[in-house]
Amino acid sequence: MNNQYLREELIRQSGVNPKKCMKCGKCSATCPAYDEMEYHPHQFVSMVESGDIEPLLQSESLYKCLSCFACIERCPRGVEPAKLVEAVRLSAIRKQGENRMTANDVPALLDEDTPQQLLVSAFRKYSK
């Protein structure tokens, strides 16, 4: 599927210019969550650019990205893939009823070893 409207919206929201990408793959090379992800940082850039966004919206990869920004730090072309992943994630969870994590989910996750701050930031990251 080629979703031009969504493509432009994602580019506008993230401020990322995917055309600057020279397809070196350094973002994916540096990604610590690579093996957890179905679509990797370089694929996000390339798929958003080609408007092939639906598979990304459905993918678990959106929630596997750690937002560690290593890809942003290392990209030689200044493309900032993590910002694009963030934009796709937001456009997924902002839909009605698509919150990844609701307040009701939190008590079940409470655990002595889990720092509370982690839950707070996960809650912020996964709900609108």
Next chain:
Amino acid sequence: MQVNEHKPLIVAFCCNWCSYAGADLAGNNRLNYPADVKIIRVPCSCRVNPMFILRAFQRGADGVIICGCHPGDCHYTSGNYYTRRRMAALFSMLDFLGIEKERTRVEWVSAAEGAKFAATMNDFVEQVTALGENKRLEDLRCKR
């Protein structure tokens, strides 16, 4: 065709190295453009003083076009960049002086672009013809 159709008078400043050669090439290839265009040869487009352009309008020219080498290809390395900046500044003030901006143009024509030269001139003459006579700045004292 209307009998009294206004024939515009157009002065073209062409740099010696690219655009003048481009105009020559248009001639070599017999590419027609209106005779209203009269070319003045300058070493580089940056030799064109804004005064020359105003003088032309004062003397009754209906349009002035400046042609130079493409950016980055200037025979004198950077001359056309000066032209670009100077003309942008001049053109922005033309309305204030009483000349429609559309009567002026800066165009990059290389020595290989005879066709582009002819096309540019055809287009520019059409544009200026549509505007009609330049009456607003013309100095009647300069009329003979």
Next chain:
Amino acid sequence: MQRVGVFVCWCGSNIAGTVDVQAVSEALKSEPGVVFSANYQYMCSQAGQDMIKEAVKEHNLTGIVVCSCSPRMHEATFRKTAAAAGINPYMVEIANIREQCSWVHKDIATGTEKAIILGKAAIAKVNLNTPLTPGESPVTKRALVIGGGIAGIQTALDIADAGFPVDIVETKPTIGGKMAQLDKTFPTLDCAACILTPKMVDVAQNEKIRIFSYSEVSEIKGFVGNFDVTIKKNARYVKEDICTGCGACVEKCPMKKVPNEFNLGMDNRSAIYIPFAQAVPKVATIDPNACNMLKNGKCGLCARVCTAGAIDYTQKDEYINEKYGAIVVATGFNPISMDKFDEFAYNQSKDVITSLEFERLTNAAGPTAGHLERPSDGKSPKTIVFVQCVGSRCDACAEKGKEYCSKICCMYTAKHAMLTRDKYPDTEVYVFYIDVRTPGKNFDEFYRRAVEEYGVKYVKGMVGKVTPEGDKLKVQASDLIANKQLHIDADLVVLAAAIEPDKSARPLATMLTASMDTNDFFTEAHPKLRPVESPTAGVFLSGACQGPKDIPETVSQAGAAASKVIGLLAKDKLTGNPCVAHSNELMCNGCSSCEKVCAYGAITYENKEFRMPDRTTKIRRVAVVNPAVCQGCGACTVACPSGAMDLNGFASNQIMAEVDAICK
């Protein structure tokens, strides 16, 4: 008032077909200044030219207007005719009624009308022409080559071959440059030293060439043909003419812990040193920052062992003044610093090295005598990872790296990988690439051989990070084709660092008033047609100072630069273009506007004494144009706020007169 003769050419039917030439010559007869007007079939023919000469004699003409083809065609012809007839060649103007009139218009009435207007414009211009004489300046028949790498060496040899004396200035104690540090050269794999050192010896033995090693250019004055250069010869504390290069001092020197620049700090040298065995000149140099004798007066061993008595601790920097006709810049390149590339752990592990360091590691004269050993523990590496494009092709807003492709890395990495697999077949070699760029004779074949015959593993992707762990380097990389992330335990990581112009280039460009791009590469006068000349007359470019280049390209550019220099030095006098700018001292207010727009550095300022109307004198700063340097673009004439600057041949009043004539 001029006495102008007008000559209208038919050009067979080329002009006469669309322009009524008789009407044109009649119409122009009554123009101001015109005393003679005629038309003829072919003005450029011998008969046509004779007609002009006769008319000049008969009517005492002072100016000539030829209505004919483009001035780009026959302006030179008619100028010669004028000169032969005894009037100044610059008193000729051409009205282009062929290319820009008869050939582009079909109607005789319009063609004739336009031809008359063009003729009037040319007459208006010629009425304001002034006789011009090209300036002449003598040429000093000696060339200066700045930089003694392969580019400088080749240029100097070629110039000397033509019989002109050449001086090479090199900042290092020896010539040879980067090529002397290389092991093998692609794509033929002949050893760099075997092809370079004979050339170095040729330089040393050529009586036309003088080498100023351990020296730098400190001042440049003058202009094309007449450069006045001051060379600073740094004190090396060894008398160059006496030292035999025996090396006894090097052996005895007790300060042996100085990082050896020639081996990129991978081993040590002594405080007194000869960079390498085939150095030219083969003379020792004392490093003043390391020598005990120079620092605190305690030692003096080298002076005692030197049988020739060449050591001189009291030597001072020496300044030499010399005149040159041409200057060749051959300042070369350096790999960029890896300090900002933390992800590759260059500063954390000794086993992460640059490709130039790898060259030294595999060079038989290098720190390991050619055995491929890890710098940290001397073990031979079993897995080697090469990373390409480190710092090349980066975005302009990225804080590190260069925007351009460094051009040579693909090939030398293929070479390194191939040689490693050849000498040590049990080594696993990975090359991570973004694109493999191998345009060049036998280049792609070479790269394919590395893959197909030598089994080098080329992986499309980039290395993301390198982490030292134990005695291994954990390399995390992407394989884009397999869509996998790779984790490799490597023993050695080699970074193909981007190259950048030498740091000395920027101050040198300022001294030369030669232009540079944003990356500090020297700009050529024309990117296609004048690739070895700087826009500044008399300054030529050789090698990587102009852009990344491999050895074959450098050598060919060096030869091209030399031929340009020879062409210049072969002249006894330089005849300038008289159509140059000049400033009216009485109107100039010394504001420097013109100097700022001049691409050639042709404008300088001097303080001049002026006699005022009240008989006092006043000193004012006024612009002076050097006619030998000015190229006549006219940028300054428009920049000048007071109208003091004007251009010969295209003076403001001349162009105004043309405008007036056309608009009448």
